[in-house]
Amino acid sequence: MKTKSKSTLTVLLIAAALVVVLLLDIWQVFRLTSDLTRSAGRYHLESISGELESTIRDAEQLAMRLAISAQPYLGDQEEIRRFVYSHKAEVLEEVDGCFNVYMAGTDWAVIPDFDVPADYVATERDWYKGAKRYHTYVSAPYKDAMTGDVCFSVSVLLNDQDTVLALDYTMEPIQAHIKQMNEEDTQKALIVTGDGIIAGCSDETLLGRHLTFEMPEYASIFSLVKSRGAFVTTRIKTGLHHENLFATKSGFGWYLIVSESDWALYKDAYIQFIASGIIALLLTAIILIFFLVSDRRQQNARISRDTAQVSEQILSANGITRDPRRCSPFHWKDSAQRIGIQMMIGIQQSSLNRYESGFSNPTPETLLWFGDFFDVSMDYIFGRTDKPQGKMYKYKPRLDPDMMKFVEMCFEPGTRANRELRASLLKMMTEEKK
Numbered sequence: 001m002k003t004k005s006k007s008t009l010t011v012l013l014i015a016a017a018l019v020v021v022l023l024l025d026i027w028q029v030f031r032l033t034s035d036l037t038r039s040a041g042r043y044h045l046e047s048i049s050g051e052l053e054s055t056i057r058d059a060e061q062l063a064m065r066l067a068i069s070a071q072p073y074l075g076d077q078e079e080i081r082r083f084v085y086s087h088k089a090e091v092l093e094e095v096d097g098c099f100n101v102y103m104a105g106t107d108w109a110v111i112p113d114f115d116v117p118a119d120y121v122a123t124e125r126d127w128y129k130g131a132k133r134y135h136t137y138v139s140a141p142y143k144d145a146m147t148g149d150v151c152f153s154v155s156v157l158l159n160d161q162d163t164v165l166a167l168d169y170t171m172e173p174i175q176a177h178i179k180q181m182n183e184e185d186t187q188k189a190l191i192v193t194g195d196g197i198i199a200g201c202s203d204e205t206l207l208g209r210h211l212t213f214e215m216p217e218y219a220s221i222f223s224l225v226k227s228r229g230a231f232v233t234t235r236i237k238t239g240l241h242h243e244n245l246f247a248t249k250s251g252f253g254w255y256l257i258v259s260e261s262d263w264a265l266y267k268d269a270y271i272q273f274i275a276s277g278i279i280a281l282l283l284t285a286i287i288l289i290f291f292l293v294s295d296r297r298q299q300n301a302r303i304s305r306d307t308a309q310v311s312e313q314i315l316s317a318n319g320i321t322r323d324p325r326r327c328s329p330f331h332w333k334d335s336a337q338r339i340g341i342q343m344m345i346g347i348q349q350s351s352l353n354r355y356e357s358g359f360s361n362p363t364p365e366t367l368l369w370f371g372d373f374f375d376v377s378m379d380y381i382f383g384r385t386d387k388p389q390g391k392m393y394k395y396k397p398r399l400d401p402d403m404m405k406f407v408e409m410c411f412e413p414g415t416r417a418n419r420e421l422r423a424s425l426l427k428m429m430t431e432e433k434k
Contacts, residue, residue: 014287022280042231045248045256052177052191053251059154059169060136062095067156067165070103074160077108084110091167100146100168104128105160114146131155131164138252140197141171141208150208152199171207174200177256190215190257192222199254218257221245225255 066087073079080103088101102111104122111122122128130137139153152174155166178189178200191200196211212219217236225232225247233246236259247257354360362370371378377390 012288018287019280019284022276025276042233042246042248045246045258046231048177049248049250049256052174052254052256055173055177056138056154056250056252056254059098059167060138060156062091062098063154063156063165063167064136066091066101066167067158070163070165071159074158074163077110081110085112088112097169097173098167099151099170101165102168103163103165105163111146117145120145127153127155127166128164131157131166132161140193140195141199143208144168171200171204175204178202188215188257188259190218190255192255192257194226194253194255196222218245218259221247221257222255225249225257 069087070080070083073083084101084103091098091101100112100114102109102114104110106123109116109120109122126142127137127139130139135157137153137155139155141150141152143149144151150171151168152171153166153168155164157164174191178191188202189200190198190202190211192211193199198206198209198211198214201207206214211222217238220236221232221234224234226249229249231246231248233244236243236245243259243261245257245259247255249255351360351362367378367381370376371381374388376388377385379385379390380388
């Protein structure tokens with residue numbers, strides 16, 4: 001029992017060690033995959049940030065070229081009007097996303113195709129005040145007064161420090177970068193201005209709205225990337241799942257944020273993890289099954305040996321000894337049938353040799369199989385008779401000697417009546433014992 005317990009413990013320890021080694025290997029692969037995925041995500045985000053910066057820079061350069069071209073017409077509003085209308089047609093034809101060109105100064109504004117309301121004051125608009133302050137300004141997304149659509153403006157202050165030239169852009173160029181950020185089934189992709197206004201989003205209904213109010217779960221990473229000014233990453237819990245957030249700052253002050261679920265980010269690692277886990281469990285199960293089968297076979301063999309020894313001891317105690325030669329197939333059949341017997345009974349050649357030589361005792365089941373297969377009796381196998389069909393027995397009852405003495409005393413010796421009554425009584429007692 002102690003040996004069995006030690007063997008079982010050894011097998012379990014080996015299986016556990018195998019599982020631990022596989023799990024450690026899986027964890028290392030998972031960590032490596034996650035690090036590579038994060039690095040790839042950072043590179044992808046910074047690459048798109050560079051492209052977005054290039055888009056904005058192109059818009060700024062176009063506005064500056066137009067501003068330089070308009071410098072000679074300062075002070076002549078009629079010439080400025082002709083300049084604006086002529087260049088608007090050229091710009092709309094050549095530049096995707098741009099839908100208006102206009103100029104304004106104190107107490108005047110030239111805005112093509114816009115019926116200026118009486119309360120409209122150009123110098124109070126963000127695009128004008130931003131240019132006055134920064135010279136070149138990119139506005140946060142806002143709802144355009146002319147079209148009613150969300151747009152952003154790029155404006156430049158001219159040399160007179162009062163006139164501002166501006167271009168209006170739809171959000172299509174920004175949304176194009178959102179599609180790049182979202183090309184691998186990312187849950188959400190955002191472009192946010194420094195003031196927290198959503199300039200681009202996978203959900204276009206959120207354009208122009210404030211991030212903190214519309215998507216408060218992203219406020220923490222927005223604050224983090226603003227404070228650090230570099231690539232940052234964090235995790236948030238949304239329902240039963242987690243999202244991994246990546247954010248970086250563009251060169252002109254806008255921020256790019258991408259969220260991906262754990263499954264989207266670590267899908268390959270999860271699949272490998274699950275597959276390796278299944279393999280580890282299967283290997284452990286196979287080891288245990290082989291051990292249990294081997295242990296069961298050893299138990300059965302031990303039980304058979306013990307049973308055979310007990311049977312042999314019982315038979316020997318009663319004066320019955322098995323004839324080993326009659327357990328050999330050679331005693332009855334040829335060698336070809338001997339091989340067939342080995343295959344049918346499922347024993348080895350060495351076992352048959354030991355049975356024949358008397359060095360080993362077959363189990364009672366094996367002896368019964370021999371008897372059935374060769375149509376011989378156990379008496380013949382155990383050498384109690386030379387007749388294969390067995391020995392015929394006649395019943396010889398045994399009476400108690402005291403009872404026999406009592407019967408003799410009941411009758412007068414030597415008389416006929418004594419003999420007949422005595423015989424009848426003994427017959428009755430014999431039949432009763434049967």
